[in-house]
Structures are given as C-alpha cells and as structure tokens.
Amino acid sequence: MAARPRVVAALAAALRDLDAAEEAFADAAATCLALAEPPRDVAAWLYVAARRRAIDAIRKARAEARTADAMAGVSDMADILNLPEPIPDERLRLLFICCHPALAAEVRAALALRVICGLPVGAIAQLFVVSEATMFQRITRAKAKVREAGIAFEPPERRHWLERLDAVLLALELAFTAAYADAGGELSADIGEDLGAEVERLALLVAELLPQEPEALGLAALVLLARSRARARLDAEGAMVPLSRQDAAKWDFARIERARTILGQAAERGRSGPYQVMAAIQLTHARRAYDGAVDWGAVLRLYDVLLALRPSPMVALSRALALAQLEGAEAGLAALDALPDHRLALARPWHVARADLLAKAGRAGEAVAALDAALALEPPRAERLWLERRRAQLA
Template sequence: MNSAGLGASIIAARPAVVAVLAARFRDLDLAEDGFADAAELAMRHFADAPLPANIGGWLHVTARRRIIDRLRREARLTQLIAEQPPEPEGGDMDAVSLFDEQIPDDRLRLIFICCHPAIAPEARAALTLRVVCGVPTERIAAAFLMAVPAMFQRLTRAKTKIREAGVPFETPPPHLWTERLQAVLATLEIGYALAFQDAASSEPTADLGPEVLRLTDMLAELLPDDPEVLGLAALVQLAEARRAARVDDQGRMIPLSEQEPALWNDRLIGSAASLMRRAAQIGQSGPYQLMAAIHLTHSRRKGEGHTDWLAILRLYDMLMVLRPGPVVAINRAVALSRVEGPEVGLGEIEALGSMQLERYRPWHAARAHLLAQTGDRVGAAEAYRAALALNPARAERLFLEMKLQETSA
C-alpha cells in the first residue's frame, strides 16, 4: 500500500483506538503518545507489506504494549500495571471498541466523552479537536484567537483535570447528553470551520469537512427534536454543497459571492432546507439555525440570480444578539458594506481592531477587500500582506497573492 493510503487508514482508526486506550489507562497523554508510537511503527512496518485485516486492532495492541513498556520503564503506576489483564496469545486484535451502541460511532462517542462537564467549558472543544481529530495545537489556537502557548496550557490543564478527577471514559447515558450537547456542537462547528478554511482540501485537516458532515447528519438522526442540532447539520450541508465551486482551475480560492451557483449541490441544499423546516416547526430559535439561514439565503442565488444582502444583514443583526463575537461582527460588517457601501462596512471593521484580531486572518482579508473598494490601494496591499503572513492554506494563499498583485499594480 502507498504511504498516502496507509496514512489514511491509520487516521481513520485513530478515534476508536485512542478511545479504548484512554478508557483503559485513564490518561489522554498516554493514549495519544501510545497511538503515535504505534502509528509510526505501522508506517515503517507496512510500507512494503500488506495491511492486517484489522489495522485498528493492530494499532490498539501495539499502542497498549508500548504504553505498558513505558510505564514499566518509568517505574511508576505499578498498581495500574498489576491490574492489566494478561496479554492474550497472539494479541487481542479485535478489541477496538469498549462502548455500547447508544452512539453508533467511535469518533462521536469520544467527542461526547471529552465534553464531560467536569472539564472547563472553554477547554472542551479544544481538547476534543486535539484528541479526537488530531488537529495540531497551532491550528486550534488560531481558531480560538489564542497564542499557541496559552492554548497548550489550556489543553494541559484539561488533561490533568481528567486524570486527577477520575473522569470516566464511558459513553454517557442519553439522559445526560443534554449537558454535553453545547460543547459537542461547538466542537463540530469549529472542526468544520478549520476544514472549510482549506478550500482545496490540501491540508492535514482536509478529511474533517466530510467527517463533520457525516457526524452532524448522524447527530440529527440521534436527536431529531433538537432544533440546534438540526440547524448545525443544515449549516454543514449548505457549506459542503458549495465544495465543487470553491477553487478555480489554478487552485485559487473563489469567494462565495463569485462562485458559480450551477456547481452547487442541489441534493445537499434541499436536505438542509428540509432540516430547517423541521427545526422551525419545533419553534426554538438559536444561533445555529440563524447561521444556517444565512447560508440558505446565499444558496437562493442559484435560483433567483441575486443575493438578498439586506436579509443576510438582518440575520447577522439577530446573531449578534444571540452570539456576539468578533467573527460574527466581521461577517456582519461585510454584509453591511453590501447594503450601505464599503465605507460604512470598513468603519465597522476598523472599530473591531484589537490585538486578538491581529492573529485572525479573515479580519485582515475583509479589511483589505474593503480598503480596496474605497480606493485605498496602499492600505489594501498592506492588509493583504498581513493576511498572507498568517499561514493561509494553499488555495487561500493563491487568492490573497492575486489580490495583492491587483492592488500593488
């Protein structure tokens, strides 16, 4: 098997294996390190050899042995080692899931587990993205508008809390799902946002987009009476519906307003509209439903030939009430510029300026776009350079470089 195929198989097995290791050793760091050791060995061992029938089982057994060896070498947790059951002859190659079928997916189970209420609310989504999805700490820090050392400390504290508080690594019963649901939804939202930034699906987080689509669809089936679950599922479907239109022939990102609607996926748009109708019938509005409504309004350009920017601005006004924050404010400013002119939108963008947003690439990109529209080419070029300095994915980088050229000509 080639290295790309082998790597994909290992990544796919990660959630189940880490879940089992974490449940057994009650330590996320041990679980992650053990999996990393097993994955590294697998990449060498199977580079020129056929994969075993159950790569997850192989990784689980190998990681478990590496962890026990490490515990013995470090001469600690002797009681934990003594409690380990005898190693079965030939290895327990099929023991890759400890969980019942209340949540019929290993990754979704582990998300619910990592969103335990004992963990600080601000750490749950970040921890889950790191442990369950394997997102690098640097990318998580950028998503939360935090410095990398601060995010590393947050993750470390969360893992320590799990270890010291004896948080159980087991699927919560359905009556306890509600207390974890907001953190689960936030995790899926941020995970999808990380993937969505990579328009060409060329980054290590490329698989997160289709994966979050699958998980939100599954969550909507498990909790069909929760309007916010339906709203998030609709939001992801609407964003994924535009995947085929997001890059041009040169691999450059195409902004939403310039995409070719004929390339948008009618099936996903129709499914999202159906989910939103179901959510509306329940009658409890929330931020995910509002975000989905914004995306659905954009999707109507396919049939109507234009975008109702005033409706989008009104939706952002409501979203600012329910979930105020810099990301929503930036998007609202862009919508405002479409309704009242670029000078007005730029004024809103400039008013948001802060040290926190200096690390947020979309703020620089939106500012550059509006500066260019007002005729300030020098300021626009400077803002495009600031956005490029923040490590965009390839498709966005190519787009920003093109815009920089245009403003610098």
C-alpha cells in the same frame, strides 16, 4: 495516518488516559512506518501495538498494575473492530467524554479538536484566536484535569446528554471551520482523512440522536450548506474562489435541499438559536443558485439576530461585510474600525475583509497592506494563491 483519530479514541477508552493514548499511538505509528510491508489491517495493528506499549509503560512504572493486568486479557483489535457498533462512533463517544461539564466550555472544545480530530495545536489556536503556546497550555491542563478528576471514560446516560450538547456542537463547529478554511485539503492530508466529511457525518449523527434539539438540527443544516459548495471552491489553478464569485451551478443541490428540510424541522421546535441563524444565513446565500441574487437585507437582519444571540468580533466582522453590500464600502469599514477586540490582528479574516472593503473604496495602497498582513499569517495554499493574485491586481 487516516487511522489516527479512531484508534486514539479506542485507546483512550481502554487506557482511561488521553496522554497515554496519544503517546502509545505515536510510538506504534513510528514502528508501523518502518515496516518493510504494511500490515493488512493498519488500524488493528496500530491498536494492538499501541496497547501493548501502553501496558509495558504502566508495568515499568509500577502504577495501575491491576488495570494493566485487566487490559492484558483484552482480545486483539480485530475483535473490537468486528463489534456491531462501528469504530467511527467511538469518536462521537469520546467527544461526549471530552465535553464533560467539569471542564470549561472552550477547553472542552479544544481538547476534543486535538484528541478526536487530530488537529495540530497551531490550527486549534487559530480557531480560538490565541497563540499556539497558550492553546498548548490549555490542552495540557485539560488532559491533567481529566486524569486527576477521575472523569469516567463512559458515555453519559442519555438524560445527561443535553448538559454536554453545547460543547459537543461547538467542537464540531470549530472542526468544520478549520476544514472549510482549508479549501485545498492540506489540513485533511496532514491528519489523514477528509475532516469536512467526518464532521458532516458526526453532525448528522448528533441530529439523528437528538431530533428534538433544534440547535443540533441547525448545525447539521449549516454543515450541509457549507459542504454543498465544495466543488465550486477552487479554480483550475487550485486557488480559492470566494463565495460571491463561485459558479452556483456547481453547488450540490441535494445537500441544499436536505439542509432546507432539516432547518424547517428545527423551526418547528419553536426554539431558535445561533446555529439555526447561521444556517439561515447560508441558506439565503444558497438561494442565488435558484434566482441569481442574494437578499442582503435579509442577511444583514440575520447577522443582527446572531450578534444578539452570540456576540463576537467575527460575527460583527461578517455583519460589516453585509452592511457594505447595502450601504457601501465606507460604511463597512467604519463598522470594522469600531470593533474593539485587539485579537483580531491575529485573525486572517479581519485583514482579508479590510482589504476587500479598502479596494472597493478606492484605497488600493491600504488594501495591499492589509493583504500583506493576511499573507503574513500563513494561510493555506489555496487561500494564499487567491490573496497573492488579488494583491497583484491591486499593486
């Protein structure tokens, strides 16, 4: 349901319990779906119904009776929805709460993706390149720690925002990574909203709240640049179109120019960071819409900087693809084969990159095997159509 993230956020703030908020929402949603006629205000109905169920559960367990009695006096959701501060900002508020420094950085981001964005645990596991069972355990432990440590469900004072900013930006980055990989919109349909659009809104809001933080500006620019290509990412059959083959005339020039301006503002702060470098890489690709070419030398140098700032197998993978553009497919394959991280076998981009370079090197049979490995990892429909089409060409 589209109302899920904002209603769960409001419930979590009221109940002070993430698990209780999700369980109460699930019960209320099931009841709502069974109604003969949908309520006029679905979000308000779900909030009131879920809150009442949570209060009943608390009372039956004879726990936190005082909290339940206090909650029972709260007015209906309509009053909350009509407050001057719009409900979607409850999501940003809860994002800062989930990113409490008492939790490990990766756990904070995973918890935020589950509770605030409503991403399935399997999708979150793919982002962290771990098994679904491992990620489920991490999120469960994080919720328990929030509850046991008595972490306040109040936004931190402004002077404490910066100690949570890195985790907030990471959560937004990963949420957008999931949205961007889902070119056909299947994931957004499952969670009931345009996840990419919501992450863009939140990233711009964080940048507006913290205009002196260059990395907040860098992430906002990065998301804008990626979103600028939305109209060019699918062909007529619904298959994903790789960046190098997209029609640049379909790109959103207003978003590109806004991102360029924001990135310039970040540069004025004099503190570079990985989000600014990633945005600069995307801006270098965006120049193809203006002069018809990509400066691969600049892209490679930027990946060298990014690898120094934030080393990871996926950054190294992207650098290998840039290197192949300058020195040939075999050089790119050698760089890929030098990567030691065994988890890459769980990452579709690894197999897709190998397939691309193997095909360019004339090793079609190996390229087909790499595409088979990528298809075995259950890509979204749009990516699957593209991979199957590419496999048919090679086979």
